């Protein structure tokens with residue numbers, strides 16, 4: 001079929017999220033916002049596109065995310081731009097640009113764009129919930145940040161999530177480790193995957209992150225960064241692990257956890273949902289990036305954060321059968337068989353009073369409107385016929401649990417609907433905080 005005639009669809013590797021699934025997204029974001037707000041994080045909104053050089057400098061070029069997967073383009077003014085492949089660099093760029101007082105703690109919800117090979121749990125546009133905290137290297141902040149993510153998984157009801165941690169050291173102690181790793185990899189060169197066999201010298205840490213069986217096997221016995229940490233990095237890591245232990249956050253050391261972006265220093269961590277049987281089971285990850293602000297032109301400023309992939313998180317919830325908040329339903333559905341003006345006015349009156357109200361359109365029959373009312377899941381039908389109009393009343397019918405019917409003066413409609421809806425709504429719909 002000629003391209004022009006082919007039906008238009010969402011691009012490969014992207015998904016439309018429509019309701020009721022989008023209600024779940026809203027609830028997820030709202031819960032995350034409440035949780036991080038309680039810990040002092042404010043919402044940061046930054047542009048979806050930035051100068052491409054931001055990501056090259058911040059994330060590095062010798063990784064897939066920037067080196068191979070970035071959506072780049074020249075804008076009409078000839079500037080070289082990129083859609084954000086991740087959320088950290090833009091937030092740190094905003095920090096450097098506006099130099100707010102530290103510690104500066106931000107949270108975000110954002111799409112991220114990576115030209116990857118789509119598969120279950122891997123998309124070209126995915127969405128992340130994240131935090132970034134800048135201005136201190138205090139190990140307790142690392143613990144706080146990890147605890148925020150761990151607590152969030154827990155709140156959603158996820159029980160099969162493991163937490164791996166590692167330390168990447170710093171600019172002082174890492175070179176000795178990289179040299180030892182390079183020597184080791186050189187001796188195992190022929191056992192590495194095709195991609196890394198000839199090209200690991202530029203960034204040997206990437207081999208540790210390679211998921212191909214050959215590299216996994218060859219690096220099982222590789223030197224470990226944790227054995228090369230200088231005393232400051234070692235005691236920082238010890239305090240992080242001690243803090244996680246003190247808060248009852250189970251975790252294990254994963255010496256090969258270097259993560260797929262090049263800005264990390266010291267603490268790195270990753271959460272895996274073991275209920276997902278796909279290769280893509282990382283539901284969140286992050287770490288410290290004490291050199292990042294400087295790399296993009298700011299003063300030396302330590303920082304740490306994480307990103308949680310929303311799509312994968314929801315897949316993990318599905319796999320564990322948790323976090324299925326009730327879809328939002330209206331309090332009232334106005335059924336008007338007098339021509340529609342009453343539905344127009346009453347629906348508006350209910351909405352102004354803060355209630356959720358729906359109605360039918362196009363002068364449909366009583367039967368068809370009642371059917372629509374039922375389908376909407378509304379708690380109460382507000383029915384108006386010629387008798388009600390003449391008497392200045394409305395008829396209220398409970399639509400669930402064999403609801404009763406009563407005719408009440410129009411002026412008490414809001415009060416009665418409020419009371420009936422509160423009685424009928426399940427506690428979960430009414431109080432999503434539990």
Ligand code: HAM
Pocket residue numbers: 085086087088089114116121122123124125126127128130131132260261282283284285286287288304305306307308309310311312313
């Ligand atoms: P990341 O590990 O690249 O880290 O991504 C964070 C999370 O986003 C992953 O754990 C995963 O849940 C989700 N994710 C990543 N790529 C995809 C994809 N193609 N499809 C679906 N989900 C995906 C970062 O982006 C860092 N900025 C995190 C961070 C914040 N580090 C410090 N601060």
